[in-house]
Amino acid sequence: MILVLVETDASGAIEVSREALTFARSLGDAGGGIPVDAVVVGDVADALRDQLATYGVRTVHRVTGDAFTSYAGAAWAAAVQEARRQAGSVVVMAAGTPRGNEVIAHVAAREGVAMAANVLSFGGLAPFVVTRQVVGGAALEEMRLDERPAVFTVAGHAVEAQPAPARADAALVDCAPAVSESDLVARVVSTEEPEPDLSGSLRSARVVIGAGRGAGSADGFKDLLELTDLLGGSLGVSRVVTSLGWRPHHEQVGQTGSRISPDLYIPCGISGAIQHWAGCSSAKSILAINTDAEAPMVTKATYAVIGDLHEVVPAINEEIRRRQG
Template sequence: MILVLVEVTPAGEAVETSCEALTFARDLSAAGGGVAIDAVVVGRPDDALVGELASYGVRRVHALTGSAYDAYAGAAWAAGMLAVRERAGSVVLMAAGTSRGNEVLAHAAARTGVPMAANAVSFGGLSPFTVTRQVVGGAALEEMQLGQRPAVFTVAGHAVQATPADAPGAGELVVETPDVAEADLVARVVSTDEPAPDLSGALKSARVVVGAGRGAGSADGFGEILELVDLLDASLGVSRVVTSLGWRPHHEQVGQTGSRIAPDLYIPCGISGAIQHWAGCSSAKAILAINTDPDAPMVTKATHAVIGDLHEVIPAVNAEIRRRRG
């Protein structure tokens, strides 16, 4: 059985990356002959959440309840998940590759004495079980065998697209109240402040993103780039150097220290493609790079490339789009 930790938003919905992990689990289940998929959530879910998880093929929803789970504590969540695993007989423990997912499963792996693979993007053979995972900020891939049981790993964000199952699972709710040791509550959330508004939401969910780097030249060099953004109904994403120079705000930054995007089309203009930036855009389905350097990393990794000055190429592209639209 596959057991997946599902994180829940304040509104009571499964977070998108957890839905992606459930989709990944479903593919793994199919490869293994239809192994059952159960989910673990912290707190008692409402009927809508149980129904949502069932739509992704979940057989049972194990709800961890009790005062020990009132606030986030990675070790306590791991203890609860392992208690469910012991009763259900899970051979695979999974979560989304978020900060919490990685922490909880690291605790679970350490307690069971097995290795953990973080940020998997695909799986290979089942005997021994092998996953391919992102390393070096997503700049490289590593193949890792998880021959021991349980197999413990997290799924990188946007490794798969969250897709409901053709046939929903039973979605049976099982309320659990596992014991938690005091030691597991030493590191826990004790207070929460309201976060600043997340201005990067539109960028993270955009289907088309136009990127701009040092090649823009200055804070005043974004005119034609912003026009292309408008013509394509896209979002603007920039490299770290652009925000470091103060040309554009940080919430537009794409990369390891910015937003990770997965658009249908990414058009990086004047961006060399350093490892940190590639970590944020490598999940794009197609990349059209515009750069003067044919050997730039972004150009060599792109689906298509135009070698030229963005200040010459983009105005021509804008003019052609306007012409075709009449």
């Protein structure tokens, strides 16, 4: 049995959790039809249950109770461990989100097994071998998971979320884990909404426009923001931009910011230091705009335009507007 921790929002299972379910289903198929179960913390509405059924989930383990009114990583791990016991799962996994990585790390510690984070693919099943991102995504590593349960997280956009060929039952069962006071020592006590993102979530954006020191100043983002709007994307910036106070920290891409996996990343005026590359290396295509033809970002990019972003970006915007009529 394969058990997947599914994170949700107001619209249902978040995209990276649906990707994790797709990954789990392919793993189950490779193993001869191993069923996939899901564990969800919180109420399971009919719409969510229906959505999980379309992704091939056999059973949904619903976790509710006073201990789960706010997020606590250790308590969620207790829930996942109890759901694993109920299902008899030999694989436990989640999307490689901040919560997914924390909870699955707790589960691995409780089970006394190794954990693989940010897995991209799997190889043989006997032994079970996975390929994962390491060194901030700058390198790949093959890792054998000999112990059971096999415990890992899936890197964002490692696979495309795809409904199952055939709908499953998604039978609903309640999961009542034993939660101790120590499981609740570290927990969320309040939340604050971030400053509005011009075009939605940076982590899930399919197009990201990047901006670095080449923007020149806090007033140098007008054309970049217009390009972001024209392409329906999100703006992401380098660490120097946030350090200088030109843009808010929640827009930062890199080792100490967001890790993105868009279909297209357009870094403008970003040299491409390893810390920034750690956050954007999973982009499917990169179009770098930079005055330095030898900049690391340019040499690693799929395509590059050598020029001043303040000349190149307005020209791109004008052409897009012309084609849009």
